[in-house]
Amino acid sequence: MSETQPSTAAAVFPPLRRDIRVHAWIFSAAVSKIGDMAWYVGLAWSAAQITTPAGAGLVMGIGAVPRALVLLFGGALADRLDGRRVMILSNLGRIAVLIASAVVASMWGLSLPLLLTIAVVFGVVDAIYTPAAGTLPRRMVQPDDQVKLAAGNQLAVRLAIFVGAPLGGLLVANGGLATVMIVDAVSFAVIACALAFLVKPRLPQPASTGTSIRADLKEGFGYLRRDARARTLVIAFSGLNLCVGPVLAVGLVQRVHLSGWGSAALGWFEACSGLAAAGGAIVAMRWKPANLARSGLIALIFQAAGCVMIGVMPRYGILLAMVMIGATAGIASAQLSAAFQLSVDASYLGRSFSIVLLSDEALMPVAMVAFGAFITLAGISVACAVIGSAFAALMVWAVARVGR
Template sequence: MTTVVEFPPLRRDRRVHGWVFSSAVSQIGDMAWYIGLAWSAAQVTTPAGVGLVMGIGALPKALILLYGGALADRFDARRTMILANLGRIVVLAAAAAVVGLWGVSLPLLLTVAVVFGAVDAIYAPASGTLPRRMVRSDDLVKLAAGSQLANRLAVFVGAPLGALLVAHGGLATVMLVDAASFAVIALALAYLVRPRLPRAASTGTSIRADLRDGFGYLRRDGRARTLVIAFFGLNLCVGPVLAVGLVQRTHSAGWGPGALGWFQACSGISAAAGAILAMRWKPGNLARAGLLALIIQAAGCVMIGVVPRTIVFLAMAMIGFTAGLASAQLSAAFQQTIEPSYLGRTSSIVNLSDEALMPVAMTAFGAFISLTSIPLACAVLGSAFAALMIWSAARVRPEATQALSR
């Protein structure tokens, strides 16, 4: 007998509201922790040591991420997320106690960063399986856009909060605030955020078999493979331009750090506007619409290398707006397209481009700038990005985002 699942209107869905709100609270705590960690590291070690502290968490995350994806498809994702948050709380509480007794030290900061990286590798793939099971397929874009808006607001709140807390209360205070934010999302997951749709778990005989099957799924399913390739290109093309190219252009032009901050603010505000549009506009083919919108983003990447300062604001607005719009559309398309029992593994493969390949991409892009010039480097990477999005859009057929509710 088939059970009919009732979905309340999204605007009155307490489970969705609880998920979005608790995730934003957790993001505020994470951002505050990031600021507190960076500032505290600067007080106890050299610039090289600061770089090690801020980057070392990516290593365990990259190593464990695929394993975390397999776990997400094999076990109950909600319980995995609750346990991960409880683990973070224990680590932060213990670290705050150590700071209170013996003060801040480099080994302590490195230990917490490594543990957090490992826990993130378990938590992130599990969280990627929830949206498809909580709302109607037609509401996935609105959920993705609403989550994006809430998280961007959380970043704006969390950064100054972290600076305030570490300045007046020290790192232990930041740790306790971050622990409280993890408690909020753990409680929301335990008592409010419950998936409505069942999901078939992976059926491999082992985690290793599940991992092989995950890559095999991408070989078999061309639509899923195209989306994964497009996400890889998006992550590896835009990130280096914004993190390296924009900084180098601003520095070489003598515009000063203030201009860099305003550029980023312009992008953030525009991204919020793009997310709002995503809530109201639903094209027939979400994947294709999102991929074609990113061609505008690629043009913004090219512009960063050549246009004057006033037009860089336009380029950042183009990048931000299309990021807000396309991220919501592509996130929903991804949820609709991927077979539910492979969501965790596929999400972890996509996330791996950020964790393992992004440092390589940024280093290579910086070297390319040194060998050529900022305008040429931005033009080459932006053009490659546009070509990849055109190729991906041509391969995503209209039915690609119309997967059945399974």
């Protein structure tokens, strides 16, 4: 644990089961995910109705560009200012954009330029909000409760996905995208109120000491060069995103399609993974190993095995693989999130978190395309075996580094 962690001596931490601040934080995460899923479904459906498939793809993907460009700035801003205030202001910005867009859509109808504008602005706001959110858990609970907080947060988010997606479809079918935007704005208002009045960190936030945002960014990369444990976790998280994401988003779909199993099988595979992840989060609440980082990384080695299985196993074997991937994700996400909070210097949390997110936003599209091309050249079984093996090797390397 970093020696610069804020002292917990003067703070009072009630048991998590009676901690209203923690409950409000988890509730906010669930409401946020419900709104995100409803918005995603509503935007995707609306884009498909008013433009070509290429235009719809542009609408759904263009938001990643400003997120990638602004994420590092958002991380530096989170370390320089109070993270909770940054989140509140970001939510107020989201509300303003949604209400203005709903008014425009109601008066002049939906158009491709309007959807593109909304997607771009949301990308910018998300890039400011998300790193700030990553700085709060460290300041809310004592170190021994970090895993439980991360697991509870993950469980709430997993369950929210099952609510948000059908809710978005129902709203856009009956009221159009304007209705989705209003409901999403209400969800952001609820989150802003929870952050303003209930989610109050108990520990101070050590501010960055750079003379400017640019200096803070430079120092953030310098910190990762100096701190081997933090650097290892950032590399491991980035590898997780770039290896497992393409297998699930491209490889699984191609395997189902090439095997002729139909879209229903894909839905069952995804559902099993989601339920297993929720179960893994529950296990993580009860189990606290001595070395959180090492335990979480070892769990991801089993997830790598699941990635290999997707390319070679029959239908029921892939069902088992998805259960393995989901369960290990539920356990590892909670343990590694807590390890990240406790390992990274508190004054660099926002910047370190934004670097992890940047690999997801900037490199994930490239990884998806590359993995799809690899499948075309070598076949689904070889592609899954290679990326799964590479992922396992990276986790073995990381386990050796954090276990020292």
